[in-house]
Amino acid sequence: MNGSSTALFTDQYELTMLAAALQDGTAHRTSTFEVFARRLPDGRRYGVVAGVERVLDAIDNFRFGDDELATVSKFLDPDTVSWLADYRFTGNISGYQEGELYFPGSPVLTVSGTFGECVLLETVVLSIINHDSAIASAATRMVSAAQGRTLIEMGSRRTHEEAAVAAARAAYIAGFTATSNVEAARRHGVPRAGTSAHAFTLLHTDADGPNEVAAFRSQIEAHGVGTTLLVDTYDITTGVENAIAVAGPDLNAVRIDSGDLGVLARQVRDQLDRLGATQTKIVVSGDLDEYSIAALRAEPVDAYGVGTSVVTGSGAPTAGMVYKLVEVDGIPVAKRSSNKETKGGAKAVVRTARDSGVVTAEVIYSASSAPPNAPNARIITQDLVHGGERTASPVTLEEARQNTAAGLATLPWEGLALSRGEPAIPTRFIDEEAHP
Amino acid sequence: MNGSSTALFTDQYELTMLAAALQDGTAHRTSTFEVFARRLPDGRRYGVVAGVERVLDAIDNFRFGDDELATVSKFLDPDTVSWLADYRFTGNISGYQEGELYFPGSPVLTVSGTFGECVLLETVVLSIINHDSAIASAATRMVSAAQGRTLIEMGSRRTHEEAAVAAARAAYIAGFTATSNVEAARRHGVPRAGTSAHAFTLLHTDADGPNEVAAFRSQIEAHGVGTTLLVDTYDITTGVENAIAVAGPDLNAVRIDSGDLGVLARQVRDQLDRLGATQTKIVVSGDLDEYSIAALRAEPVDAYGVGTSVVTGSGAPTAGMVYKLVEVDGIPVAKRSSNKETKGGAKAVVRTARDSGVVTAEVIYSASSAPPNAPNARIITQDLVHGGERTASPVTLEEARQNTAAGLATLPWEGLALSRGEPAIPTRFIDEEAHP
Known part of the structure; x- marks a missing residue:
């Protein structure tokens, strides 16, 4: 124990x-x-x-x-x-x-x-x-929709605090790249991710009003240009301009968390390229699920932050x-x-496949029998x-x-x-x- | 700490x-x-x-x-x-x-x-x-649909093991009567419930085949007639007959976990009454949600066991x-x-009401102001x-x-x-x- x-x-x-x-x-x-x-x-x-x-x-x-x-x-x-x-x-x-x-x-x-x-x-x-x-079942659909792009699980706040840790683990098994959840990193070794929220930009408000540049400068000073700057607290175009002005063209990434993510990703990509930040990545987040991830396939998105939908099983929470x-x-x-x-009786399973490896059936047999003798049958x-x-x-x-x-x-x-x-x-x- | x-x-x-x-x-x-x-x-x-x-x-x-x-x-x-x-x-x-x-x-x-x-x-x-x-929000809808009938939360198996404990607590706040979850009883003092599953009836299978009477007899001997017998493992009419034959007309309750619950509840009520078990209650369970609970209002149901839908928020898991x-x-x-x-600024709330007590609005004001002077305003x-x-x-x-x-x-x-x-x-x- x-x-x-x-x-x-x-x-x-x-x-x-x-x-x-x-x-x-x-x-x-x-x-x-x-x-x-x-x-x-x-x-x-x-x-x-x-x-x-x-x-x-x-x-x-x-x-x-x-x-x-x-x-x-x-x-x-x-x-x-x-x-x-x-x-x-x-x-x-x-x-x-x-x-x-x-x-x-x-x-x-x-x-x-x-x-x-x-x-x-x-x-x-x-x-x-x-x-x-x-x-894991929902997350895997997101992984296949993302077609190799980076997926960050950031749904902890939308589920029970302990369920969040297990969800981060399950999403990683499914193929997610990382989690925002620090306990999942500690307990299960899931890679961690996370840089800043709107609150950090809003914090840098003074008597003269909002000061996005001050927020970005502070983040870059603390964490270097390998960080991700969140550019949509106020105006996104200004946000991107401020981000590159402060961090230079070696900035790792910008994040967009609201609005029409496809349209904005294209605009931001153009803007970044014009500013010489051709290697700066675009992270999008905000109510994403497997369908919206798939819908963004043609857009210049490098990484998705996924919250509610993954930790709640995207419509199938159990x-x-x-x-x-x-x-x-x-x-x-x-x-x-x-x-x-x-169906009564103890059972076991082989999964049959074509010669190409593509599976053809889940074959369930009595555990007291020998496995059926089918071609390419893998014992599950x-x-x-x-x-x-x-x-x-x-x-x-x-x-x-x-x-x-x-x-x-x-x-x-x-x-x-x-x-x-x-x-x-x-x-x-x-x-x-x-x-x- | x-x-x-x-x-x-x-x-x-x-x-x-x-x-x-x-x-x-x-x-x-x-x-x-x-x-x-x-x-x-x-x-x-x-x-x-x-x-x-x-x-x-x-x-x-x-x-x-x-x-x-x-x-x-x-x-x-x-x-x-x-x-x-x-x-x-x-x-x-x-x-x-x-x-x-x-x-x-x-x-x-x-x-x-x-x-x-x-x-x-x-x-x-x-x-x-x-x-x-x-x-709690989903459970409250079930409570209002049940119109005073008993509701037992039994969804632990459909959600994360720790979330289950919190869910049992939240459902009780909402007005559920009890939970199946033993840890929720220990940790939070939620009333407990639970008697037996189909496995117990199936266990009483021997070389001569199923023996529902043996299962019921065992349960009554161990727990008395204050228990609930699950009557739908095989044929429900036989199940009810066996239940009353074994327990007598003072049996507390029978449970039906499958089939058309409304139709079955009526049949079982008639059968129980004919057998003299007029005080024996009917508990129904099996994929119930607020809508099916409401649909059973006119049927002779005494208690509902609710699982998946309550612990997953009935379509709204967060x-x-x-x-x-x-x-x-x-x-x-x-x-x-x-x-x-x-909306910026720290806030506070009063809820206004008619003289009858029926609420009329959620009024949100600046926390630095005095509460608005509205009739019947309750400070929330x-x-x-x-x-x-x-x-x-x-x-x-x-x-x-x-x-x-x-x-x-x-x-x-x-x-x-x-x-x-x-x-x-x-x-x-x-x-x-x-x-x-």
Whole structure:
């Protein structure tokens, strides 16, 4: 246990189910739970799994100390409380690596052990994977829309303070270049960015009125010409003129945060070039999402600052994955209530591809069978935890980022379209095909 | 300082601005920043301020210890780092109480002090207030749609694990009855709820197949007839029959989590009544939002379990408030770039009302003037912090909840409509009227 306890990031019903199952003996049954999404958010063509490493850390820290036991003893019997005092996950977890793509029905994580030890993890597992995957999935669309241009995540102020840190991490996995969030830099090693806001220009107001030149001079004196000057506090043309007058033509960048960004980027590019600042970059920000990023493709923009849309999942703030019991003592189990059917049994996945590497299907098969013998099939399901211990060292942030980039490179071209559509590849359940 | 440091929940640019402002001497200028929303989320008629108490706690814990200083010294000069080592907010904060309603332009918080001490707080203040207010604003619409019926927040799994705790708190302020989140109960005292999931029924599967009766019997034995039995794992009619057969007619409640909830609620109510379980309540859950809650008004539903929509703000996952510098050394300052104008100067608010108590306008005036002399004007702006110290004891969760309920009771009837519309009352800036 390397962090504070995650044991109370739990819905009460997991604990009351545990109490009843301990009392009737079923808590000890060997059980398998599966994390999957019934569908992708409306019109999305793929999803990106993020949060797996945070999930595994949270499970390591899922322990009941004195504080946690005092809380649960308010509504649980003493036998259950003493069972919780010794809690430590000792089961197995397999699933998708951090940064892997997923599709409807993909068994993203499979958690096996006793019912008691697995049922408790539902909420914390889903909270992490639903949040982080929602952000990574939206961010990846922005990355593909930006076509190699720099993307800076600056949405911390638009989401919960801790969610902001996880969002910065997920956006980096998706391919963002940097974050404004200092804690994400410290905790996860995400590259940092950020120079100044309108407040700094406004601060340089005196009895004679606004003094943009004084603000720019101060910023250049403190941080050198490698900084970015924000030129739209007052008049943009004057702002650009002041910026180059103060910093000279070696100024790294100017930022435009309002107005018609495409029109302004062209005007500012012309002006910068006329002033000899041909290498000075243009950063744009202000309510950008994947669509406006794509719409700016033809404009002379070097970098995008993206806030609200990335940290709120651009219309899909949760990945909507569920954690469902699929097998008990080797017997597949499945809910039969309307519209929420689940497929029983523990599962594993290969992703098939053409010889070119372009993927063709997500093939889901019974975990107790051998992988199907398909050409170019890549095994997606990895052993992550065995007997409560990690089977390998954690996937680093850079590896996760490479996983996402590699996954995107294998999608058929229509899978990268921003418009609403079907999932980029079909999901096939091998059992269904064998027994139609 | 009662918690862990919040100092790195900060965008890097706040720190680089500080460094430049310390170097040129402007960091010491007396400054006022204002937190406000330019507009409400699309079609909303009011907003609910939540997170104020969390903001004040976060400011108390905004301190740079060794870890934080090591991080910022990677990109800041030694003078700035040593200034941060002594950081402690010593300014003033005024604003809206936890649970108060707000409208476009309402100066929700006003933070005054030196530029250096105030500029650093932008991100952490906005993260908290934007998240918590987004949840409270959405939740309040559900509360008014539920018209007194019980609402249980059960969305933890659909949002970041820490955001879930704050969301449970915000939903309770809005008028929700309880939360499934155990940590929210521990940390904030929100009432808890939760009994069982489909997994518990599925667990009771043996060689002979599903055994719903065994699952219900186990739950009743462990928790008594005061529990809620989930009746839709297999066939709902059989589920209800099994529930009453096992628990008897004194069963507290059954839950339906799928299907056409209105139709099913009527069928289940008839069936329960026929079985003599006339006092057994019906809880419904499954993708509910304010619109589906309202649509179920005529049905025999006793309680709603609400998940995704409440924790994601029901289409508006952030309140979109900003933190803007409005005054420096007594001089009002304002950005003039297109579409993002701000109004300079420190402000305060009264809300005017008819003799009936129904509110008529949000009246914003200069904080340096006396409150306008309007009939039934209630002073909204409160002194919260003076010289870095709280001016009063924290607003309790119950008081915040009463603030929201009291606010809703004063809205004109059209302000409570769920449909898209204009803000329930207009925002008037007194300066504008005096100097048109």
